[in-house]
Ligand SMILES: Cc1cc2nc3c(=O)[nH]c(=O)nc-3n(C[C@H](O)[C@H](O)[C@H](O)COP(=O)(O)O)c2cc1C
């Protein structure tokens with residue numbers, strides 16, 4: 001399963017197309033739009049989110065609530081477009097009073113983008129480098145999410161820290177223990193209420209100082225079968241596929257699997273997960289590996305921790321150089337989020353969903369849900385017999 005997106009942040013809409021979709025996946029409009037809403041929300045978002053009310057409209061590939069096996073296409077309207085029709089016109093000439101963006105923001109794609117493309121207006125770059133594009137990714141992820149749900153796989157995420165404010169106990173052993181309600185009812189998507197309060201105060205402080213904040217979140221996947229992915233080639237390993245997918249999200253600067261960097265500080269006996277038989281099936285007494293060994297799922301929860309850098313647009317801007325005058329000036333300060341870590345975690349769920357759906361199709365077949373389910377059942381039965 002693959003996706004491609006098109007569309008600018010302030011253009012008419014975003015478009016996504018998902019290809020290699022099996023026939024027979026049940027698609028729920030309510031689930032799709034619930035995920036769109038989760039991505040939009042989060043304490044610390046900017047005023048753009050007051051304008052938008054994201055929903056995904058399916059324009060191909062689904063009939064009577066089921067995938068047909070053809071590509072699925074989505075449209076997400078940009079409500080803000082009506083305020084940009086002249087500055088983002090497809091064919092009209094630029095308006096006479098057009099203000100080009102010539103003060104590139106450190107940390108965004110502005111400067112390197114204009115250097116690379118020979119543009120004289122950072123807007124040519126930022127319109128697409130904007131994380132608005134992630135709305136289309138979450139729309140597209142409706143397909144792998146429903147596919148995985150039918151196979152018994154659940155994906156969640158929660159925020160561990162924002163700036164200096166952190167959960168008191170973010171131990172790996174507790175990673176899969178938080179209820180969706182405790183996460184989604186928190187304005188920062190953090191199940192620890194006291195930490196969530198501290199995170200919101202940190203965002204308030206940052207905003208009042210013209211600052212921005214990043215943070216750390218975790219994606220947890222349960223219900224996975226062992227043996228997805230592979231060890232044979234660089235691009236078989238789920239570790240590399242998941243890492244690549246997560247680093248495709250703007251502003252992601254670190255990805256840890258299981259214990260991650262902590263594993264490098266401990267001796268082997270305190271890292272690797274002992275193998276035992278439990279009720280006739282192979283099991284582990286811990287999950288420090290975070291559900292991956294040798295580039296394959298072990299069957300334990302997949303636990304991935306991701307670091308996001310602070311938002312580059314600052315209301316107290318850093319120094320930059322004016323592209324026209326070459327004078328030192330302050331970087332542009334436009335409407336912006338102060339912190340988008342809760343939203344980024346939902347985007348990360350979507351990326352993980354695509355990689356895992358692809359791995360299931362690779363192992364169990366790609367074109368019809370009924371055949372995939374039968375093949376998965378036969379595999380589970382074989383594993384049950386091995387461990388007897
Ligand atoms: C959900 C989300 C929302 C974001 N919102 C903003 C924003 O409002 N303003 C901004 O300057 N950057 C925002 N960013 C970050 C930029 O998109 C990102 O920093 C930029 O593309 C450069 O990151 P990179 O160097 O990792 O590619 C957001 C990122 C995500 C994932």
Ligand SMILES: C=C(O[C@@H]1CC(C(=O)O)=C[C@@H](OP(=O)(O)O)[C@H]1O)C(=O)O
Pocket residue numbers: 009046048049052129130131132134135334335336337
């Ligand atoms: C629109 C979204 O995020 C945007 C990501 C973004 C950036 O520079 O990445 C800048 C802001 O957009 P604007 O410049 O219109 O205020 C965010 O609101 C969204 O997530 O839907």
